[in-house]
Structures are given as structure tokens and as C-alpha cells.
Amino acid sequence: MNNREYAEIVCKELQAGLGAIDPAATEQFLDLLLGADEIFCAGAGRSGFQIRGFAMRLMHMGRKSYMVGETCTPNITDQGLLVVCSGSGTTKSLVNHAMKAKEVGAKVALAILSVLTPEQVALSVSLGDSKSLTKASGVGNKLAQRIILELKDKIKKLGIGEPMSGEMDVPAGTAPVVTGNLSQAIAALAVLGYTPDDVMPFLSGIDTTLPVETIIAQTLKAIGKK
Numbered sequence: 001m002n003n004r005e006y007a008e009i010v011c012k013e014l015q016a017g018l019g020a021i022d023p024a025a026t027e028q029f030l031d032l033l034l035g036a037d038e039i040f041c042a043g044a045g046r047s048g049f050q051i052r053g054f055a056m057r058l059m060h061m062g063r064k065s066y067m068v069g070e071t072c073t074p075n076i077t078d079q080g081l082l083v084v085c086s087g088s089g090t091t092k093s094l095v096n097h098a099m100k101a102k103e104v105g106a107k108v109a110l111a112i113l114s115v116l117t118p119e120q121v122a123l124s125v126s127l128g129d130s131k132s133l134t135k136a137s138g139v140g141n142k143l144a145q146r147i148i149l150e151l152k153d154k155i156k157k158l159g160i161g162e163p164m165s166g167e168m169d170v171p172a173g174t175a176p177v178v179t180g181n182l183s184q185a186i187a188a189l190a191v192l193g194y195t196p197d198d199v200m201p202f203l204s205g206i207d208t209t210l211p212v213e214t215i216i217a218q219t220l221k222a223i224g225k226k
Helices: 003-019 023-035 045-060 092-103 118-127 141-156 180-191 196-203 212-225
Strands: 038-043 065-067 080-085
Touching: 023 080, 038 045, 045 065, 045 080, 080 092, 118 141, 118 180, 180 196, 180 212, 196 212
Parallel strands: 038 065, 038 080
Antiparallel strands: none
16 A cells, blocks of 8 residues: 555544534533633644644634643632643543533533533433433443443432432422423532532522533532632
């Protein structure tokens, strides 16, 4: 085979890979990029080389982009976006970066929530259905099983679509009713590792008629300021 034939094979593989990306997930990711004040990129090994190129292109487009770990990189805030590039999704240093970003209320691009609704994630975890979780890009069977192991007990505590335990004993106006958008927000926050007990004190001061994404963002921001 000559170089042109090799190039044709490479182009076909790239076309197949790009064609498998969900257009809706791409639009969501673009919205996150456009809505962030600063974009922080993280990756290790070969994924690290790829994400460095991505960070540079963002800079060329006029966005404030940084590589996590560099001496000139500022601290992430609740208006920042952390983009993690990882083939396995289990690299310890990258997981730590994501946890730190979550602590300060930053938006983290989560592949799982781009292909499954919070309720579907909760159901998959409850049933031990690792196959559904592997639909997300970068989530293999090993990572899916780890997610189920870590979140199963937390998911059991959720009363999605139903009043929380003890809610009816609370005077009207002091606690939100767990339905609709609020229910979805609680389920999504549970996927991020927060139990209902963690988030309910912060939800009482948030307008529950807002979109789910806004409720989640405001809750994470409030938690980060605690």
C-alpha cells in the first residue's frame, strides 16, 4: 500500500468516528463552551496531547482557555468549565480535577448525562444495568460498574416525583415540593454524588420553575460558596 491508500483508510476511520457523535450532545457541549467565562482543559497521556491542541484552538478563537497543571493557570470558579479528555474515565488525577471543579460549582462536561436523562441514570444504577451507562462516550464496562457501586446506595435515597421523607411535616413555603424540574435536578445532582440531604437546604432558596440546568447550576454555585 502507498501513502495515499493509507491516507484514505485514516480518513474513513475519522469519518466513522465523527459520524458516531450525537448531534444533540455536540450542541449541548457547544452551549457549555460558549457560556463559560474560562475553559480549563485536562488530560493525561495521549489524551493529554489531544486536549492541549483543543485548548490552543480555543485560544485562537478568542476564548480564555487553560491547561490544568500549568504554572500560569488560574483557579477555576463557578463560571468556569472543566473539559476532561480521558479514554477510561478512571484516571485518578483527572477524577480529582473533576471533583475539585464540582466543589466550587463549576460546570463539568459529563458524557453520561448527554445520552441519558437523570431518571434513566438513576434507574440504570438501581437495576445494576451497566450496559446502559456504557452508551456514553468514554464509559466502558469497568467504569460503569464502578459508577453503579458508588451511587447505588445514594440513588435508593431518592424520592423522584414523590415528597421527600418528612416533607409534609414542614410548614408551607419553607421547603420545595419535589416534582417536575426539581425532581430532575435532584436526580442529576445525585449522579454527581450529592444526596437529597446535601442539596435540599440549598434548593429552598431557588426558584423551582427555572429550567433544570439552571436549578443545577445555582445549587452547585450555592454549595461551592458554603
